[in-house]
Amino acid sequence: MTSEKIQRVGVIGAGIMGAGIAEVCARAHVDVLVFEQTRELAAAGRARILRSLDRGVSSGKITEREREQAAWRLRFTSDLGDFADRQLVVEAVLEDEKVKSAIFAELDQVVTDPNAVLASNTSSIPIMKLGIATKAPERVIGMHFFNPVPVLPLVELVTTLKTSAAVSERAEQFASEVLGKQVVRSADRSGFVVNALLVPYLLSAIRMVESGFATKDDVDRAMVLGCNHPMGPLALTDLVGLDTVKSIADSMYEEFKEPLYSAPPLLLRMVEAGLVGKKSGAGFYEYG
Ligand code: CAA
Ligand code: NAD
CATH class of the missing domain: 3.40.50.720 (NAD(P)-binding Rossmann-like Domain)
Incomplete structure (x- = not known):
């Protein structure tokens, strides 16, 4: 037809x-x-x-x-x-x-x-x-x-x-x-291709900052300068929206029950505080 x-x-x-x-x-x-x-x-x-x-x-x-x-x-x-x-x-x-x-x-x-x-x-x-x-x-x-x-x-x-x-x-x-x-x-699996790969990376970057492994600026600079990414993972989380990243993580965790998909406490606290990224004026960074 x-x-x-x-x-x-x-x-x-x-x-x-x-x-x-x-x-x-x-x-x-x-x-x-x-x-x-x-x-x-x-x-x-x-x-x-x-x-x-x-x-x-x-x-x-x-x-x-x-x-x-x-x-x-x-x-x-x-x-x-x-x-x-x-x-x-x-x-x-x-x-x-x-x-x-x-x-x-x-x-x-x-x-x-x-x-x-x-x-x-x-x-x-x-x-x-x-x-x-x-x-x-x-x-x-x-x-x-x-x-x-x-x-x-x-x-x-x-x-x-x-x-x-x-x-x-x-x-x-x-x-x-x-x-x-x-x-x-x-395939019809939570996160599809891109987010199943991207979101664990964003969550890992947030865990790095949360644990004091490196500062947010250094994590972002490392991935821009070291891997030629157009922006670092924390700036990218701000662009996507922290509320959205949390919801994606929750949905993938529900499907796969893998710790790498679980939302870190820093992400939860920032969403609770309304610091959801560029669209709200502030997240990991501030926007004018
Ligand atoms: N209309 C048309 N073109 C536009 C535009 C618009 N509204 N806004 C920007 N552009 C063009 C610009 O003209 C420029 O083109 P040239 O390179 O040909 O000059 C290009 O887009 C880049 O724009 P800027 O130079 O103004 O900005 P930038 O270089 O700082 O790039 C960015 C900004 C495009 C956001 C870049 O940093 C980038 O690609 N970042 C990564 C974004 C990413 O990974 N997105 C995926 C998120 S995950 C997702 O989306 C899935 C999900 O489910 C969460
Ligand atoms: P957003 O926060 O910018 O916009 C949310 C939209 O949902 C607004 O239009 C709002 O009015 C509407 N909305 C909120 N509550 C509603 C309700 N109860 N009933 C009807 N509408 C309601 O979000 P976004 O980033 O545009 O994300 C929208 C969708 O796109 C989500 O499913 C998200 O996962 C997906 N997505 C987001 C990105 C990203 O980078 N932000 C990329 C790809 C896909």
Whole structure:
């Protein structure tokens, strides 16, 4: 069965990732409807996207006209009922299985196209857990983008035991041909490929600082200068969000019960204190 070309996308959440996903879709000439819980959050999400589009212009990646056209393709709503005509929906709300499952249950009722792709950008929650919240788990898939979305070229595609081949092909085609991303496939295991490797590294760096093995600056400088990483692990934890890193660690620990996935106390205390990284103005470092 051939499905229509995807021209109408829905994005749920306009935080770091939802805003980035909405931006790259709008830049790829697709009509984008973004859900946020309140008008205030929607306004903050739009402002986040406009700042990033401005950065795209100032760095010569897009023209002023492309920025304007992308901005025109973005609409916001606080009613999931408005997603009925979407051909692809990417869920990008906080890393919480209960919240995501409730959204998938509602999307299942609302989105009418039987070949629609209902994707989650979850970092670590097994996709089958979200699929079973719906009556049509064949439409559910993982499409895992990377932060910052306009810059990083990867999408991890995660099919479940129930995802249909048609939905998987449609999602891959959209990611590669429309968004110009490169796709790798992962089995439906918590953390998929990248976070199963990356998050134990971030947690090890936090344990190093916690135990006094080295200072945060030296840990970061060591990995930038010694391994040519674009940023050190503590700066990267700040970029991702400490709350998100903790939730990913919890989810992988629940799946594998391996000590290397357990969240260190320093991470727990910082999340409790609201020091969740760049998005909150402070984490391991401070942001102006
Ligand atoms: N739109 C288009 N292009 C943009 C842009 C935007 N909004 N913002 C930046 N860019 C471009 C810049 O033009 C620049 O391009 P050139 O190299 O061609 O000039 C490039 O992106 C880098 O930007 P900057 O020079 O402004 O910034 P930087 O050199 O300090 O790099 C960074 C910033 C891209 C964040 C870099 O430090 C980096 O890649 N860090 C690692 C990020 C990473 O590992 N992300 C993965 C996190 S894990 C994850 O996402 C999964 C999960 O589930 C948690
Ligand atoms: P964020 O904290 O920037 O944004 C969270 C979003 O969730 C906001 O839009 C917020 O309004 C929404 N939200 C919070 N509570 C909600 C609720 N009860 N109901 C509906 N919406 C709610 O988070 P983020 O970094 O954008 O992460 C979003 C998703 O993307 C998570 O699943 C995360 O694991 C994943 N992810 C994050 C990164 C990263 O580097 N930050 C990378 C890849 C994937």
